[in-house]
Amino acid sequence: MKGFADRVNSVEEYYFSSKLREVNQMIADGKPIISLAIGSPDMAPDKLVIDALKSTADNSQSHGYQSYQGIPQLRASIANFYSKEYGVNLDPNKEILPMMGSKEGIMHLSMTFLNPGDEVLVPNPGYPTYTSVTNLLGAKPIFYSIDLEKSGRPNLEELENRDLSKVKIMWINYPHMPTGAPGNKAILQELVAFAKKHEIVLLHDNPYSHILTKEPISILSIPEAKEVAMELNSLSKAFNMPGWRVGMLAGREDWITKVLKVKSNMDSGMFLGIQKGAIAALNLGESWFTDIESTYQSRRKLVWKLADKLNLTYDTKAAGLFVWCKVSDGKSADQLVDELLYEKNIFITPGKIFGSEGEGYVRFSLCMPEFKILEAINRIK
Structure with missing residues (x-):
């Protein structure tokens, strides 16, 4: 064996690739993990989309x-x-x-x-x-x-x-x-x-x-x-x-x-x-986006409440699938992420994985049903 390409040493394994192994093991061990970390939509595509896949696969x-x-x-x-x-x-x-x-x-x-x-x-x-x-x-x-x-x-x-x-x-x-x-x-x-x-x-x-x-x-x-x-x-x-x-x-x-x-x-x-x-x-109509908008607006309001409980600050004018929060003075983002994961079984993302300017921040995903976000809020209480 003459060794690996130099490029392998130029990168680290993607954060979620490695961290999810730990989180999945916690779930396997019976921990009731609520994941507010990853931006993978939890809702299904429209039925027309799935039907198009099915009918084509049958051919x-x-x-x-x-x-x-x-x-x-x-x-x-x-x-x-x-x-x-x-x-x-x-x-x-x-x-x-x-x-x-x-x-x-x-x-x-x-x-x-x-x-x-x-x-x-x-x-x-x-x-x-x-x-x-x-x-x-x-x-x-x-x-x-x-x-x-x-x-x-x-x-x-x-x-x-x-x-x-x-x-x-x-x-x-x-x-x-x-x-x-x-x-x-x-x-x-x-x-x-x-x-x-x-x-x-x-x-x-x-x-x-x-x-x-x-x-x-x-x-x-x-x-x-x-x-x-x-x-x-x-x-x-x-x-x-x-x-x-x-x-x-x-x-x-x-x-x-x-x-x-x-x-x-x-x-x-x-x-x-x-x-x-x-x-x-x-080719879906505008009602598709209207429904998605309504769902994410409701979820975001709950994540804002969760952030308030944790004494975090955030921009209510921000867009997209996440809520970006600044951690209050006196506690590091790593501390908060670890406390939530190991003490409250809530998984969120440390801002530092997005670059040096992410130090002192954490990120919440909106890809979780409202009842789960409410449960996370109750755990903080």
Whole structure:
């Protein structure tokens, strides 16, 4: 044995991959764990979505390899969705690429644009996968802060004062995970101008745009954004389909073509039944989002009550699937996470896993029924 690749040493096992082993063992040992840690929707997809999967699976001709670009009907449904929800016109044959999850899309995009030694602008706090994929490819993450008092605006003035000559791509994410900073069109306009000025590829990760937001926004709705930006989106959160692994990439044709070259060497297409289910989801009416909104609003109010019991502070204007809370003085976030897990059997996420700016914060997920959140509140009492 001559050893493992150096890249294995550049990353750690994903936090939830390792921590869940401990939590699952506690559950196996009889501990009544309430998990408010992970953003995996607990509700089912719409019945039309499931029926589309079932009926396709029953067809004996549905089980072969599929196109790397997805079936035309899926791309057309994505284009219609973008037009209806974001006011963005996309060519379904040239500007859309279905993905087997947007997390995988982060790897596809990074492999398409990055060489070893390139630099990548990554939000801090931010989704850990941006950093880990950058490290796996031998590129260098450059962390930038966001202003939670200004809807999550990046500190562009600070970035302007540094050497950006090696920066190839910049990851942005609104509504922002983990903080819920909603972003706005003014921020996206600034970012498009910044990317054009410095010849940076702007990559917007946009899975939370329909969760507790006033208006769903795509960066591609910003004038001239297609020149410098691409967008990842997902059905996981908005349509309760995280395990189906359905994502999408939208952007200019020549860049989509390059990403397809990478993707086609890494998978063999998405199962037809899943594509048919995705089409059904994308064509659901507005009542679907209205019902989801109502459910998450009720859950969020209860999580706010739980946070109040724990003397935590939070932003009631935040969006997305999580509640980001600052721990009060006198106690560390790690202390609080451990006390809740080992004394109250409540599992929440420490903010530090999202970067150094997450120190002193914790994150609650809204992916738990109201009666469970109420039980958690009672345990704190």
